[in-house]
Amino acid sequence: MNHIRIEDAFWNRYTKLVTAEIIPYQWRALNDQVEDAEPSHCISNFRIAAGLEQGDFSGWVFQDTDLAKWLEAVAYSLSYEQNTNLEKLADEAIELVGSAQEENGYLNTCFTIGYPGRQFKNLKEGHELYTAGHFIEAAVAYYKVTGKDRFLNIMRKTADLICDVFHTSRYENAVCGHEEIELALVKLADVTGEEKYRSMAFDFINRRGCEPNYLFTESDRDDYIDVWHDKNPYLNVYGQNHLPVREQKTAEGHAVRAVYLYCAMADLAYAYQDLALWQACENLYRNIVEKRMYLTGGIGSSGILERFTVDYDLPNDTNYSESCASIGFALFCRRMAQISGDAGYIDTMELALMNTVLSGIAMDGKSFFYVNPLEVWPRNCIPMTDKNHIKPIRQKWFGCACCPPNITRTLASLGEYVCFVEKNALWLNLFAGCTIETERDGEPLTIKIDSRFPYEGRVQLQVDGGGELKHTADEARHNTGRSETDASGTEHSSFELRIRIPAYAKNPCFTIDGKSVTPQVEHGYAVFRENWSHQCISFTFEMKAQFVYANPAVHADAGKTALMRGPLVYCLEEEDNGENLAALYADTNAPVRETFEPDLMGGTVVLHASGRRVSSRESVSLYSAQKPALEETSLTFVPYHSWGNRKPGEMAVWMKYMTTDQ
């Protein structure tokens, strides 16, 4: 396995937290040992299912996945840093998982304890395949990092059961209400070489949204069990079950489900060279980024059902934009980039990761956001109102804890986002200081990357080993959606370095050993085919703060602007700008000043602009014919991902701007 070790001023504050704080903290959470936090019951459920404790199942039907995501995070963290105690703890947890597994391979404590012998009788709500999927992902990661196959074998047994059951006539049209199993089975096929897993995933994809509609009619079956007690009618669109997947052109329904599905669609489009499926992936991606995505890479406009709504419906103070949805979206973008070789997908992935995913976690790693609004007025985020779901302060641990462990596993696997190390090419996607250890033609190749990003657009790569790298050309393997500019083949082993040039990078400059070069640029990647071994490559670009504007079709943002610097969306906080951020106007014609503040939230670039503030009214009247005056004011912005780490208060990404600026 390739080895990527992150050593980066920006990212280390998060990745170090993973091992030092979050993984141990979450282990305590799984064991209900975090004071003042809602109990997880997760380990307890496994112990009950394994016969080690007496009791009833507690928590959500998908509660088991907390452990799966924790194990996956542990696996990734071990790839960065050996940790004998942690690995021992994980091995014990894996044994517990094995003990909770039923004889036939079935694994799900909710059903084993609560509905013995009544498995797969509510696929719409039961999350059984979803849960299995997360354990499969964890087992694959654990196997790849540690080489130990105990966990993998446990999950193969579960996967074999799924392949058997879901090819019986009873289940010939069946799919899971919450997608995840599909992408997991693809990973399992990759690591085991067993194609039946991939084929099962492809069947699930192909069944979805087709008649007869299994999920829609499932509750009519005699053996249906009501596990959720949901009084609402089932909405096909909620689970992307409204149309065959190749006919889906708009991102619909529950946002996390949607992007997990799209990940598998992309995987399978590539594996089976299915152009119709690939086209659907492109359509869905474009629908999201052109019409349904927040500036922060957040998705899911409605708090009710945590779902996509309609094009350009992007309210800033009532949206869901779940952390898990942006994680899934980043996973989808990563697959699209890897298949197509197009850096545009990485721009989007970076947006989701560096804004919404990072926003989900407090800087001490101990509290988390589920929901990531772009505007918060804490005083009106009260329970049992339309803003019920908006939390102005990160929560210690949620009873429904999907996001915290999902953020953890994402940070722990950061290397997979930073670069793609392929047989013949290394694609540098995110600018994070790191050491990449791989090999080329059997010889070790080490690339050490120094980065000042996102503080500055300055990245340096020191390449060591790997023999002499020669000019080469693309192979034609990326034949799904990727156009080749140079199809002439060469005979000798080739190895390319591809460095992403983000859309926001102005005046990109490359040097090799101090000498300016102008590499060819393909789909947003600077391509180095020349001999670049044993060299020092530097990449610098300008990345000034700039005001951005939404398409005016976004009603919520019409007449508003936001500040970005590189991939980072900035926001106003009450701490810096006083109360009532809605009363502020930016002066978009005045210069924006950038300062690096080393003591603020671990060191951050703060932006300063000038603007106006609607004066407070002296009289108590709510409405009046008197036009409020505008006072001059200065505006201070911090990165969105770091909001809510100081005193609780208002936050806003979008603000009004002066029409005098025209």
Added chain:
Amino acid sequence: MNHIRIEDAFWNRYTKLVTAEIIPYQWRALNDQVEDAEPSHCISNFRIAAGLEQGDFSGWVFQDTDLAKWLEAVAYSLSYEQNTNLEKLADEAIELVGSAQEENGYLNTCFTIGYPGRQFKNLKEGHELYTAGHFIEAAVAYYKVTGKDRFLNIMRKTADLICDVFHTSRYENAVCGHEEIELALVKLADVTGEEKYRSMAFDFINRRGCEPNYLFTESDRDDYIDVWHDKNPYLNVYGQNHLPVREQKTAEGHAVRAVYLYCAMADLAYAYQDLALWQACENLYRNIVEKRMYLTGGIGSSGILERFTVDYDLPNDTNYSESCASIGFALFCRRMAQISGDAGYIDTMELALMNTVLSGIAMDGKSFFYVNPLEVWPRNCIPMTDKNHIKPIRQKWFGCACCPPNITRTLASLGEYVCFVEKNALWLNLFAGCTIETERDGEPLTIKIDSRFPYEGRVQLQVDGGGELKHTADEARHNTGRSETDASGTEHSSFELRIRIPAYAKNPCFTIDGKSVTPQVEHGYAVFRENWSHQCISFTFEMKAQFVYANPAVHADAGKTALMRGPLVYCLEEEDNGENLAALYADTNAPVRETFEPDLMGGTVVLHASGRRVSSRESVSLYSAQKPALEETSLTFVPYHSWGNRKPGEMAVWMKYMTTDQ
């Protein structure tokens, strides 16, 4: 009884609808005879309870109240216009009510059919006293108009049962989850002279929010029955059950419940000369109008629980602002005005009636809004999202039909809002053409009012009869909250005419028989104590359209303006202004042109302003650094109450304005 007959160009379009269309339509609705509308089941439930049909109860627990409100509306309509067939239909319905009543006086088909013998076992959700209250209100109105006491006697029996049951030790702290019985019992006491009803109402008021908290602990009782199957915990604040009423300083919880409670509080503060209770009414009124009321007189900021939230939280596109809440608020304002003699309350009442209540009904009287947002983007008002409750098109009849019959009874009783005819004074509150027939010292007195309002500020009163009216002074009977400017008494019979001068009326001018006069103004009323019998009094004032601004503390409206003309709030509709109303800016410095368009929606004053529109973006990108251009455009405004009567489309009350206007 005093007789007020509305003959008014503006109001007749609604009041004529009541008799000609709405009352017959609603009767068909109650009988499940309206095609394509959700069935009411209301009459069917009564027939089942009466033993005339077999079947189960269907509908909401408060479904009976549809019939009560219909009967109340019929009563009022009969006071304007004899209608033998309608009265016969009402008499039959009253007999049906009597047949459905249980031996002991209990009346509620939901419990009689569904929970026989288990009455008053879920006051929190059961709506039994609420339902009884609406029948009592209807019976009182029917008695006052027709003089027939059959219905009144039925409801006295129910009221007697309530007085008995709710003074037993089991119920000594009990109140109803949804207030209404309190104000109804006051009315019953007024018409019957039986003080025990008022005393029971006072007890209910005094018990509310006190320890031991009956509603909060009710579900712990052994005999509690779960009639609603609500999974949410009970929120004391939802039913104004969080504090003793005299200590409540902010309007909280479900808005309809709140204002029905406040009505009774005002009634009882006056009846018992309870200054602490009166002070609470004033505090609550001020909290609403200064911090929690929409420009349209709508109340209830959250779709979830249809409730008040916090000060200045007034989102325009997700609010509830239920028609019934504004009806209840108007009733509260009317009481506050009548007790205090202060016209300011009438300004608020007029706002609620002429904007939100009228908005609730289509111009053909056949479809209705429950929810009255100030901004609607139809495309994103989709089910199972945060905008689930927002309907861009009025609905034929709701399964939960509280608003349509409530609007009907309000329009049918318009005379009660137009003026207060008291023994010694006539208070003219709303400017509606009408004929008021009353008496003074036994002599008939007729006042015929001609009005061009709200098209123009021009009202003329022709007074006939009533003998010679002499100079007089206030009596000291309004001693709760009303300060007297002239306390010197006179011996002879006095009769004042008080004409409200609204806050929006500029340059108010009065003439008597063409001769300019300058009446004394007390608390917003022009007071005529001089001899004004047999005279023609005219009142004219200016009422130009003007831009208004919310207190900047209202985040949703900061940097925005709205147009009003007199009490009418105006709005932009897509029909007149094209799509994307959020992209429009008003030029608040340019003049607003007013045109009367006789063919538009029955004749209406349309407003025209100039402004700018954010240009559409040509590229598909959702976000960009390119600032959208602003194009000049003209803006057309129609009254908010008439929105949604043409093609379905966007609507907005608040719009941005040019900061160049400063």
